[in-house]
Amino acid sequence: MEKILLKNIHKEDSFKIETYLAGGGYVALKKALKERPDDIIQLVQDSNLRGRGGAGFPAGLKWSFIPKDPTMQKYLACNADEGEPGTFKDRAIIDNDPHLLIEGMIITSFAIGASSSYIYIRGEFEFGASRLEEAIAEAYEKGYLGDNILGTGFNLDMAVHRGAGAYICGEETALLDSLEGRRGQPRIKPPFPAIAGLYGKPTVINNVETLSCIPAIVEKGAKWFAAIGPEKSPGPKIFGVSGHVERPGLYELPMGTSAREIIFEHSGGMLGGKKFKALIPGGVTAPMLVEEELDTGMDFDSLAALGSMLGSGGMIVMDETTCMVRVSWIINKFFSHESCGKCTPCREGTTWLTKVLYRIEHGEGNAGDVELLDRICGNIFGRTFCPLGDGAVMALRGCMKHFRDEFVYHVEHKRCKVC
Helix, strand or coil, X not given: CCCCCCCCCCCCCCCCHHHHHHCCCCHHHHHHCCCCHXXXXXXXXXXCCECCCCCCCEHHHHHHCCCCCCCCCCEEEEEECCCCCCCCHHHHHHHHCHHHHHHHHHHHHHHHCCCEEEEEECCCCHHHHHHXXXXXXXXXXXXXXXXXXXXXXXXXXXXXXXXXXXXXXXCHHHHHHHHCCCCCCCCCCCCCCCCCCHHHCCEEEEEHHHHHCHHHHHHHCHHHHHCCCCCCCCCEEEEEEEECECCCEEEEEECCXXXXXXXXXXXXXXXXXXXXXXXECCCCCCCCECHHHCCCECCHHHHHHCCCCCCCCEEEEEECCCCHHHHHHHHHHHHHHHCCCCCHHHHHHHHHHHXXXXXXXXXXXXXXXXXXXXXXXXXXXXXXXXXXXXXXXXXXXXXXXXXXXXXXHHHHHCCCCCC
């Protein structure tokens, strides 16, 4: 497949605007600015681009919810708070091809009528934030940002906002609270950001990879994009493969490529020839897959049918030496630490999950602890303000679905059966 999202990252000085322009950069913007904003929205709807941040909501449909009143202030916020463990795709674009993201944001802002846009970036991405600030300055200098862009009368300002390293700010409404200078905590919905978002104004929030798809859709057309991969989940997708594989890294492939192909062909197979055990397909919130499920297409609907999810496309591969109790303890320790504490089921529930998993992992498990994990999960799932608590439960339930015997063995024998 022709590279769309990763085509520039290996070029010398790939982050500079001259390199981007030489490869056809900002051509899509010039084309978009000649169209009606509503036509751009319809184009993205026709492409069936689904959000690459995790939820998979159709991007064009999200844009269409923005009120059409031209007198209203509207905002675009790019979610670059890539905090999901196992995920590192957006960082590659930010560090190496920032103008791809910027061009996508300018086109999106034009389509929704936004005059101000922000890139909310993970606080630890100091290098990436600096790269973006340099690229934005270049775009202003060339007339792609600011007043009267390319003589069309369209005005747009763009700025980078560095977060403070909170995982919860990857949730779109917590991101908005942080962007407004407050503690990042999720808001009750409705109202949704498209109606009352940043500073109470209509706001679109899209992920880095999602926005980076926009220039290609404008340039090549909706039918071209929709023809890549499955009908309901089309387009190119960046899969970030880590763990026990010979060639970990980023692979841009058609959506729907099987997990088996990604692991055993593109990633070179299992590290050291060991036996495959499990795959976390889309960041640690996504329930695990086992060997017999590897022929599943890596797309939103195919994985949902298995009770898992594509999420961010961060694939963590584990071999036969992996202790699943330890994996679950580490994952839930992360969620417990990153809970914002706003709602009781998540704040208390993830803490209890971590405590119980700790004692099971360290040979201190009690009879009934495995059933206790089940009960705690039931008290969290579907009872929280945002998906963080649900993500913790889905990760643990997915592991226990396939490897419950390891949890029981830990409790009964006070040690691991694997290592």
